[in-house]
Amino acid sequence: MLLIWSGNPGGLQRGAEICGWIAYTIFGTRKKVVLDNLRKSFPEKNDKEIKKIALNTYITFTKTVIDYIRFPVLDKRKIPDMFIIEGKKNLDWVLENGKGAVMVAGHFGSWELMGAALAQIGYPISYLVGEQHNKYVDDIMNEYRKMMGIHIIHMGVAVRGVIRTLRNNGLVALLADQNAGKDGIFIDFLGRKASAHQGPAVFALKTGAPIIFGSTVFLPNGKYKLTIELLTFNNLNKLTEENIRKVTQEHNNLLEKAIRKNPDHWFWMHKRWKTRPTEEKKLK
Numbered sequence: 001m002l003l004i005w006s007g008n009p010g011g012l013q014r015g016a017e018i019c020g021w022i023a024y025t026i027f028g029t030r031k032k033v034v035l036d037n038l039r040k041s042f043p044e045k046n047d048k049e050i051k052k053i054a055l056n057t058y059i060t061f062t063k064t065v066i067d068y069i070r071f072p073v074l075d076k077r078k079i080p081d082m083f084i085i086e087g088k089k090n091l092d093w094v095l096e097n098g099k100g101a102v103m104v105a106g107h108f109g110s111w112e113l114m115g116a117a118l119a120q121i122g123y124p125i126s127y128l129v130g131e132q133h134n135k136y137v138d139d140i141m142n143e144y145r146k147m148m149g150i151h152i153i154h155m156g157v158a159v160r161g162v163i164r165t166l167r168n169n170g171l172v173a174l175l176a177d178q179n180a181g182k183d184g185i186f187i188d189f190l191g192r193k194a195s196a197h198q199g200p201a202v203f204a205l206k207t208g209a210p211i212i213f214g215s216t217v218f219l220p221n222g223k224y225k226l227t228i229e230l231l232t233f234n235n236l237n238k239l240t241e242e243n244i245r246k247v248t249q250e251h252n253n254l255l256e257k258a259i260r261k262n263p264d265h266w267f268w269m270h271k272r273w274k275t276r277p278t279e280e281k282k283l284k
Contacts, residue, residue, distance in 0.1 A: 013222075016066060020059030025226040032153040037268045046175035056264035060109070063218060067113045072145040078118045079113075079148075082160055084219070087228035090212055091123060091171075094230075099209045100166035104251045106177035107267035108258060109216035112145070113256045114174060114226055118214075119149035126165050128174040128199075158199075165207045173214070176200050177255055177267075179274050185241070186277050187249045190256055195275040201247035204231075205239045211247070213254040217262055229254050 025028055035058060038050045045053075055094050094101040094105035103125070105111050106226045118125050127150055132138035142152050153172065162172050176197040184195030211231040231250050236243045258265045 009022050013063075015060040016059050020054065020062040023062065024055050024058040031036065033271060034268040037272065038190065038263070040273075042263070043191075053263050054219045054268070057266070057268050060218065060264050061267065061269075064110050064112070065173040067110045068144065071112075071116070071148060074116075076116075076148065079117050082113075082222075083117045083216075083226045085109040086225045086229070089224065090228045090230040091118075094171070094210060094212060095123075095169060097210070098169050100169045100180045101171050101210050101212045102162075102166070102200050103171045103173040103212050103214055104176050104255075105173060105214045106255045106258070107175060107270070108177070108255070108263075109218060109265045110224060111175065111216065113224070114216045115145070115147035117224075117226060118171070124151075124168075125149075126154065126161075126170055126172050127152050128162060128172055130155045140166050145272050149252055162203050163207060166203070167208045171212070172203070174200065176251070178270055179272055179273070181274050181275050184234070185245050185248055187245065187252050190272050191273070193280065194234065194252075194273055196248050196252055198244050198248060202239065202253060204233060204247060205236060205243055208237075211248050211251050213251055215255075215265075217257045217265060223283070 024031065031054070035050060038045075038053055041167065079280050086230075088189065105114065115125055115127060127145055129142065129152060131140065131154070145152060151165075151170075153165065165172050176195075176199065180195040180197045182195075183198075185198050186193045187196045188194075189196070200211055203209065210233070213229045213231065214226065216226050219225055231247070231254075233243075233247060
């Protein structure tokens with residue numbers, strides 16, 4: 001634990017490697033799901049490569065958790081110095097445009113610390129969050145976010161809260177990379193059809209706000225690379241199913257690009273492809 005809380009990059013790295021190795025090798029939590037997801041997403045890779053990515057996935061996720069639980073002891077003023085930002089011009093353009101932005105992210109890299117960094121730099125960011133099953137955990141998570149200057153929009157008032165934030169030229173951040181079930185819209189993702197959440201596309205098309213995609217990558221020196229990419233939809237001005245599908249596909253393409261570049265940074269433990277299209281079921 002001293003390694004984790006020391007704040008020393010080398011100590012944090014060693015602590016994450018040990019904890020990640022234990023989670024993968026000894027406990028094997030969701031290991032079968034991870035390996036199955038990886039094999040189907042990267043059929044060109046051999047088993048040795050797949051298992052190496054799987055192990056590193058647990059190590060990377062451990063780093064992400066460590067980042068999050070250290071929020072109370074982090075010096076907020078120093079957080080911006082921990083990041084190298086690529087695409088800052090996209091954030092600045094959003095504020096100049098005056099319509100805010102829907103910020104889509106995935107369970108990729110240190111996603112919570114990314115939001116904290118943007119808030120500390122001075123960007124008006126709000127999280128659209130669902131409620132955790134454990135109320136105590138839910139309260140702690142939101143308290144950590146608030147202490148970093150992140151505003152919270154609860155799912156129960158999602159539409160009203162999101163539209164108000166966008167009209168006030170704010171950033172609304174949400175994670176949209178998990179299985180959306182029967183309410184989702186099917187897109188192509190890592191070589192297979194996947195049920196994706198429609199929310200980001202609906203909010204963007206309804207308000208005219210652009211979508212920005214954010215991702216963070218852990219760097220060897222203990223810092224982070226934050227990449228911001230911009231999607232605008234001036235040619236899609238109607239809230240139709242086809243337009244929703246196009247926008248949803250576009251921001252998922254950006255996530256897929258990030259995953260293929262750094263596959264061990266994504267949360268492969270999730271059953272992302274659990275929901276299958278009706279036509280696929282009929283073929284069985």
